[in-house]
Amino acid sequence: MEANQPHTPPAAAEGLVSVSGLTRQFPVGRSLFRRATSFIHAVDDVSFQLNAGDSLGLVGESGCGKTTVGKLLVKLLEPTSGRITYRLPGLDGAAGQENAPLEASAIIGRQLRTFRRQVQMIFQDPYESMNPRRTIYDTIAEPLAVQGMGTVLDRVDMVSEILMLVGLTPPATFLFRHPHELSGGQRQRVAIARALVVEPAFVVADEPTSMLDVSSRTGIMNLMQQLAHGLGIAYLYVTHDLAVARYMCHRIAVMYLGKIVELAETEELLRNPLHPYTRALLSAVPVPNPEYRREPPSIVGDLTAPIDPPERCRFFDRCPLATHYCRDNPHPAFEEKAPGHWVACYEV
Amino acid sequence: MITPPNFPPPGSASDPPVVEVGHSRLRLLIARTRLALHSFRAGWSIFMESRIGVLSLVIIGVFAIMAVAHPILMLTIWDAETYDPVTGYAFDQVDQPSAPSWRHPLGTDPLGRDVLSQLLWSTRSEFVLGITAALVTVAIATTVGAVSAYYGGLVDVFFMRLADLIIALPGISLLIVLSALFKLNLFYLALVIGILGGFGGTAIILKSQALSIKVKPYIEAARVAGGGHFHIIFVHIIPNLLPLSLLYMMFTVTSAIFAEAVLSFLGLLDLRMSWGIMIHTANTGGYLMGGTRYWWLVVPAGASITLLCSAFYLGGRALDEVVNPRLRRRHD
Numbered sequence: 001m002e003a004n005q006p007h008t009p010p011a012a013a014e015g016l017v018s019v020s021g022l023t024r025q026f027p028v029g030r031s032l033f034r035r036a037t038s039f040i041h042a043v044d045d046v047s048f049q050l051n052a053g054d055s056l057g058l059v060g061e062s063g064c065g066k067t068t069v070g071k072l073l074v075k076l077l078e079p080t081s082g083r084i085t086y087r088l089p090g091l092d093g094a095a096g097q098e099n100a101p102l103e104a105s106a107i108i109g110r111q112l113r114t115f116r117r118q119v120q121m122i123f124q125d126p127y128e129s130m131n132p133r134r135t136i137y138d139t140i141a142e143p144l145a146v147q148g149m150g151t152v153l154d155r156v157d158m159v160s161e162i163l164m165l166v167g168l169t170p171p172a173t174f175l176f177r178h179p180h181e182l183s184g185g186q187r188q189r190v191a192i193a194r195a196l197v198v199e200p201a202f203v204v205a206d207e208p209t210s211m212l213d214v215s216s217r218t219g220i221m222n223l224m225q226q227l228a229h230g231l232g233i234a235y236l237y238v239t240h241d242l243a244v245a246r247y248m249c250h251r252i253a254v255m256y257l258g259k260i261v262e263l264a265e266t267e268e269l270l271r272n273p274l275h276p277y278t279r280a281l282l283s284a285v286p287v288p289n290p291e292y293r294r295e296p297p298s299i300v301g302d303l304t305a306p307i308d309p310p311e312r313c314r315f316f317d318r319c320p321l322a323t324h325y326c327r328d329n330p331h332p333a334f335e336e337k338a339p340g341h342w343v344a345c346y347e348v
Numbered sequence: 349m350i351t352p353p354n355f356p357p358p359g360s361a362s363d364p365p366v367v368e369v370g371h372s373r374l375r376l377l378i379a380r381t382r383l384a385l386h387s388f389r390a391g392w393s394i395f396m397e398s399r400i401g402v403l404s405l406v407i408i409g410v411f412a413i414m415a416v417a418h419p420i421l422m423l424t425i426w427d428a429e430t431y432d433p434v435t436g437y438a439f440d441q442v443d444q445p446s447a448p449s450w451r452h453p454l455g456t457d458p459l460g461r462d463v464l465s466q467l468l469w470s471t472r473s474e475f476v477l478g479i480t481a482a483l484v485t486v487a488i489a490t491t492v493g494a495v496s497a498y499y500g501g502l503v504d505v506f507f508m509r510l511a512d513l514i515i516a517l518p519g520i521s522l523l524i525v526l527s528a529l530f531k532l533n534l535f536y537l538a539l540v541i542g543i544l545g546g547f548g549g550t551a552i553i554l555k556s557q558a559l560s561i562k563v564k565p566y567i568e569a570a571r572v573a574g575g576g577h578f579h580i581i582f583v584h585i586i587p588n589l590l591p592l593s594l595l596y597m598m599f600t601v602t603s604a605i606f607a608e609a610v611l612s613f614l615g616l617l618d619l620r621m622s623w624g625i626m627i628h629t630a631n632t633g634g635y636l637m638g639g640t641r642y643w644w645l646v647v648p649a650g651a652s653i654t655l656l657c658s659a660f661y662l663g664g665r666a667l668d669e670v671v672n673p674r675l676r677r678r679h680d
């Protein structure tokens with residue numbers, strides 16, 4: 001972490017979820033008798049904000065730490081440093097103070113239960129994210145049962161209702177089936193139903209369409225959008241596909257090796273990409289024209305594992321714009337180069 | 349609140365009957381039972397496809413009939429004075445032990461007791477012993493394995509080193525020492541074998557399986573749903589361990605029956621009668637060294653031990669195919 005770097009959350013007011021200086025490191029080669037000497041900097045000093053009903057796409061290559069950000073936000077992982085604050089209904093930071101922001105680290109015990117009702121996650125793999133021995137009813141009703149919401153009869157009603165909402169009709173034919181009797185798309189609908197059945201305020205969607213075949217992808221994406229708009233849910237959409245992020249999200253954040261390098265409104269980012277990495281990503285988006293000849297990519301080399309990375313800009317090794325200044329200085333600060341358009345680069 | 353869209357029109361006639369939303373707890377139960385039956389039937393058909401599975405079921409079935417037959421025979425055609433497995437005496441025979449005859453199909457032992465009656469009487473207690481030991485083993489091993497895998501750290505280190513220790517102990521010798529210190533009857537023997545198995549090797553195997561379950565995304569999904577440690581262990585990990593547990597239950601039955609036979613043969617158990625004691629009686633009378641001349645004193649009991657042990661072992665092997673899909677032949 002660069003201590004000299006100021007934390008600059010890219011919005012003024014505290015939103016539904018605000019993240020500042022979020023860092024998570026994983027020790028490498030630790031054992032019972034050996035302390036870890038090196039760390040994977042999976043997420044390094046990430047800051048952003050999300051308002052109610054907002055949607056943010058988190059885009060980046062595999063291994064850049066997008067999923068880790070998602071897991072940190074739903075408290076499946078604890079951050080190494082940095083803070084996440086939530087303003088969620090029913091969860092007040094200061095006693096008696098309506099809607100005061102609450103720090104993630106302070107959410108324990110009873111509050112964690114309320115938190116689990118407000119913040120949900122949709123997992124990437126619809127085949128592995130459901131217990132094969134439990135029925136669809138069990139799977140969807142699990143959050144309800146664990147939270148003690150409603151009686152068994154109420155839960156059957158609620159689950160049937162949500163099944164219809166996600167397009168698995170008639171619900172009675174799905175309630176008591178096992179996951180293996182469903183197709184990938186149907187399972188992902190079940191996964192969405194499980195996340196939405198508690199009526200959360202914020203959902204992290206971790207590449208929910210990447211394991212599906214192309215024909216069922218749009219269905220799931222449309223469904224998620226309808227539901228998010230209809231129910232006013234804010235979501236963080238983790239994906240490696242810029243086209244998906246464009247379709248799904250108001251704003252897009254581009255991640256590279258644990259850092260957010262660019263963050264802007266979707267159309268602004270696509271029309272006017274500033275960071276060299278974003279430009280390279282955009283130039284790699286497939287164009288539906290057989291005559292189209294792609295320019296050779298402007299960046300070279302491969303994504304490396306961020307194990308104890310040097311202090312300088314993370315993108316230095318692959319950057320077409322890199323200068324001596326970039327080499328000798330720490331990772332550039334995240335600055336607002338245009339209104340609402342944040343970039344971490346010295347050269348733009 | 350979520351406002352549901354309009355109800356979709358009811359399915360066409362070919363659809364399965366639609367259960368109205370708002371049905372009762374009973375319907376829920378019926379659906380669950382039907383599902384359980386369904387998966388049982390699926391497993392059963394795979395089990396019956398393997399020849400060793402069928403063979404083991406036939407052998408176990410025969411022994412079960414033998415166990416049931418003894419009290420019926422005692423009530424009907426066998427009088428207690430002659431045929432009691434412990435206190436009976438065959439006054440109709442001049443020499444003891446006597447060779448098989450119509451009245452005593454497997455002959456009599458050196459003390460004049462009917463061998464067939466002893467054999468049948470013992471069958472029941474072998475079943476009780478084996479199944480009790482297996483249940484104790486599996487209950488302990490499943491819990492220890494799941495807890496150890498889930499919590500990791502010191503809990504894991506403690507249980508795994510304990511398991512290593514128990515594996516390192518020579519089982520039969522330990523049982524001999526225990527039987528010298530305590531009066532081991534059938535129940536205590538089952539308990540000891542169960543505890544040794546449960547904290548020993550079986551726990552390690554089930555823990556390794558639990559480790560692979562622990563990292564499945566559905567465990568994370570359960571945490572996001574708000575499930576606590578107990579919820580995750582008992583709702584998600586243990587049910588997925590149970591098939592493997594069942595398999596090791598079969599193997600435990602085998603080792604329990606075998607241990608009982610060894611200890612009884614050495615005369616160390618506080619039992620009225622068992623297959624091991626039958627061989628022990630033959631041995632103390634000096635008939636074991638007599639070659640095949642007094643075969644009826646040794647062969648029925650010895651063959652029973654061998655057959656029942658192998659039947660449970662083979663049953664376990666066939667069950668392995670049900671539990672472990674990689675061993676299964678493909679059929680779609």
